[in-house]
Amino acid sequence: MSDGRSLDPADWNAFRDLAHRALDDAIDSIASARDSGAWQEVPVEVKRAIAADPLPVNGSTTQDVYAQYRDLIAPYSVGNRHPRFFGWVHGSGTASGMLAEMLTASLNVNAGGRDHAAPYIERHLIAWCAEMFGFPASASGIVTTGTSMANLIAVIVARQGALGSTVRQTGIARASERGELVAYASSEAHGSVAHAFEIAGFGSDAVRIIPVDATFRMDLRALRAAISADRARGLQPFFIVGTAGSASVGAVDDLAALADVCAEERCWYHIDGAFGALAILSPEQRSLLAGIERADSIAFDFHKWMHVPYDAGCVLVRDGTLHHASFDDDSPYLMRSPHGTGGGEPWFCEFGPELSRGFRALKVWFTIKEYGLARFGDLIAAQCRLARETGALIARTTPLVMLAPVTLNIVCFRYAPRLAEKALDAINAQIVLDLQEQGVAVASTTRVGGKLGIHLNVMNHRTTKADMALTLNEVMRLGEAALRALQPTG
């Protein structure tokens, strides 16, 4: 408050100086992303310093806190800005994304409701996304923290579609007297699908795990058989998940065939396209996603293949009315007015579980407008090409073995000299650890058909051919070293 209590800086000029210095440091750190190691462990003394910091009763200065950030945090980031960060499925961020987040925080908008610029931008962004995926203009959507939340929202909306609006009051046990609801997803589907069913009260057993074929796509005959068996038992199939880009190997289900099954079986068709959905922007990958336009809902991330800073995802819902009815809220303190600050219906808090919510849409809007969809399409195509080339090189390099075909941008392989399975698992885990701990590259591990493999997600916009070659060379070098250490051959 103006009697000295306001949290505004006592000296705006000093704050401004610091902020500009911090901005320069931040830009430098992005511009030099290649120069540091791909990962470095947080030193023990830094961990101790963080943990020993007592609950701050008295404050400090912005300058001091920034200095601590620079010493304790900035150098020990997870590394996904680095061109040889291939672990899991991480986006790399952009300098412009940082700029947009700074603007968002300066506005400090609560984008849950009310009449101001943010909801107009978010609504328009949703319209763009609907157009990208061939959804009708009547579709709805909301920017989420990511696909986990987007999947959950889709399950809640589909549940209401199956059980009727009274489910919000009576719960699923009473509403589903016609027969328990069951859902279907492939064994490659992301864990957040099962989590969504846990949270929604159905339990993960309600999700039938359908096996995949040799290309890691859902086996459609097995799907039909599972649906028949469930119907025969008096259960009610209601939800089928198509995966567009699986987390382990990047597989894409046959989305058009799944659309047919959903139409025949009158099931809600949800597509988890966390990272893969955006491959629709690439002319070379687009056909892989044929059928996505027939989904009832699509979940995907902006913070992966669009490199928007964490976190930002989206859910699109074909039936916008049902989506709204699944979350609307007539609390007295949310009373709407025909105009004024309390106008601007519908409010975004009625399309998801969050009442207060940040203006995540701005960084996405900023990113799409600056780069344009064609640029992302080119980038995605190039990365998929690079992944394919890397896969081909692996296939002809002894003793490397591919564990899955490269569908999109994920390369999953192992260093596989003639050894027992257990020893191979150990060697490959060791290679991944050594790559990380030597700061060379960050790969992650996964299991494919029970075999521990090395997972490379070729997504970073800074990654070059040379980075892939260097990484494979290092895998070979580390594999040989691990082999010598574990079990001297010959």
Place this chain on the structure above:
Amino acid sequence: MSDGRSLDPADWNAFRDLAHRALDDAIDSIASARDSGAWQEVPVEVKRAIAADPLPVNGSTTQDVYAQYRDLIAPYSVGNRHPRFFGWVHGSGTASGMLAEMLTASLNVNAGGRDHAAPYIERHLIAWCAEMFGFPASASGIVTTGTSMANLIAVIVARQGALGSTVRQTGIARASERGELVAYASSEAHGSVAHAFEIAGFGSDAVRIIPVDATFRMDLRALRAAISADRARGLQPFFIVGTAGSASVGAVDDLAALADVCAEERCWYHIDGAFGALAILSPEQRSLLAGIERADSIAFDFHKWMHVPYDAGCVLVRDGTLHHASFDDDSPYLMRSPHGTGGGEPWFCEFGPELSRGFRALKVWFTIKEYGLARFGDLIAAQCRLARETGALIARTTPLVMLAPVTLNIVCFRYAPRLAEKALDAINAQIVLDLQEQGVAVASTTRVGGKLGIHLNVMNHRTTKADMALTLNEVMRLGEAALRALQPTG
């Protein structure tokens, strides 16, 4: 990629120039928050320009996108930075919070897991929060987007506590064969509590709405009666919500008495302290929250009374093991390693529904360290004093009438000349609209005992006594004008 495809700026210097300019503009806009209107409608031509912008196939320049942000978005923010923004319960943000968000975005950390600085900071922040509320060191917690998500997480954990770990697989219908679970919250409780029960599959009917007393606190006799009645019907009471700062009027339940009821009835004790929980930092308000340290879980926001930029909230859970068991995940692509990038267990993605998640903890850590808890305590005490003084002034000003006592910082009243209830509702709605549309102040409306009232949340750190006086004068002026327009008196 280095073959011209990287999303890094083609010209780092040009980017740097723009970023510094944007930073100056952003700082200016915060420093001059008082100078613009408290709210201004988005002009029709701006709405049209946003909606007419075609899906960007080709990109633009950072400079152009920033210019559009400056023209279309920045001037039409919701207004909560302004010292006379009293609507709903919004925090005001800070300049340092903006700086911290810029840093977060520069790092682009996925704080869902892995071994890097972010989880050490978040874990330590959770430890600070546990200490703030008198929770044991074994408590767990996670930074969320806000209290809506924090409430949902608490319900999921409590559900698992009541039904056992198999609920994750079998769902609530099978797990609750001992009797349907029921919960209790006051009629003042926030809508997100009922939403959480909807999402979790119980339905909002599972939440018994307990009436409040004259000070808007839960009626404990009614609570005990409802629990007995439910037990008599074979239902299983399992969850009681204490509200610390209700959204409409800022009421705080008798948290110690509720703790006793929870102990006797063996119910999970959850406290929704979205904004009110942080009043524990004020020596003058602290006693109102006595008993909060006995909760099983506490949900609260940092983006309200700590003014951290949107969005950031928290859930604390006394039983950290149960919390972890409610969300843990053994997906193969999340395989942990004993050290390396894949180390650092437990991962935060196992304490909530989100796998990918932003490093929200940084801005909270930054804010707490810079200002210190004592400063927030002083600020909160001063704002509660200002709200009480405003309430007292209203009570002695004809024809203003208080609709609820001022417990914390919320003033709820109406302009109430002798008129029919319906006309009073209309006049007060009109006053709020006029305040907003004339840019004077943003109040919101709510209903208290069926009566439409004017809701002032005295939370902005820039608000002065003079702002309160000006706002009340304007309410009187606008009330008189509305009265003349609607129904000439006398």
